[in-house]
Amino acid sequence: MKAIGKGSLASILAMGLHFTRVIMWIAFVGVSIALIILPFFSTLASLFGESLDVSKEDFFNVALTFTTIAVMLFVVNRLLEILKTLRFGSPFVKENADRFRGLGYALLIGEGAKVAFGLLSLIFDVDVAGNSSFIAWIAIIAVFVLAEVFREGARMKEEQDLTV
Numbered sequence: 822m823k824a825i826g827k828g829s830l831a832s833i834l835a836m837g838l839h840f841t842r843v844i845m846w847i848a849f850v851g852v853s854i855a856l857i858i859l860p861f862f863s864t865l866a867s868l869f870g871e872s873l874d875v876s877k878e879d880f881f882n883v884a885l886t887f888t889t890i891a892v893m894l895f896v897v898n899r900l901l902e903i904l905k906t907l908r909f910g911s912p913f914v915k916e917n918a919d920r921f922r923g924l925g926y927a928l929l930i931g932e933g934a935k936v937a938f939g940l941l942s943l944i945f946d947v948d949v950a951g952n953s954s955f956i957a958w959i960a961i962i963a964v965f966v967l968a969e970v971f972r973e974g975a976r977m978k979e980e981q982d983l984t985v
Contacts, residue, residue, distance in 0.1 A: 831907040838904070842897050849890045855883050878947040885938045885951045892931035899924050913974035921968035928961045 858865070862875045899920045906912050935951040942949040 831904045835904045838901050845894050852887045856887050881947050881949045888934045892927050895927045913978045915975045918968050918972035925964040
């Protein structure tokens, strides 16, 4: 199977990421609505004669899910932009290096949010399932390394294009 062009592995991955992006947008809208409604849910339930309490834990988990989905949406969009350049046969461009760096920062924000939610859960005495892992931190470092590899590859390609 070829790596670039129509019918390539990059095209198949892009189709899968497009599908994933649609699902994630639906989830993002749902979680956004839940994040807005959740603080008022008890009041709204009492209007209908129901007695439902929303705990701090529920709010923390929805907020963490919101942050996670937002980061994942950003990552999927950047990956689609990178795959677009791969499908057209020129992945070593400066923009891809910037996209990989953006991916690294987004993943760093996502893992940092997990740590922050973990600290907040200790302060507010709630149980939040936002555990950070060593592998995630290694992956973030790997993405930053890839950004520099692509930056150097773009520089070398530009230099080669100028050579007669």
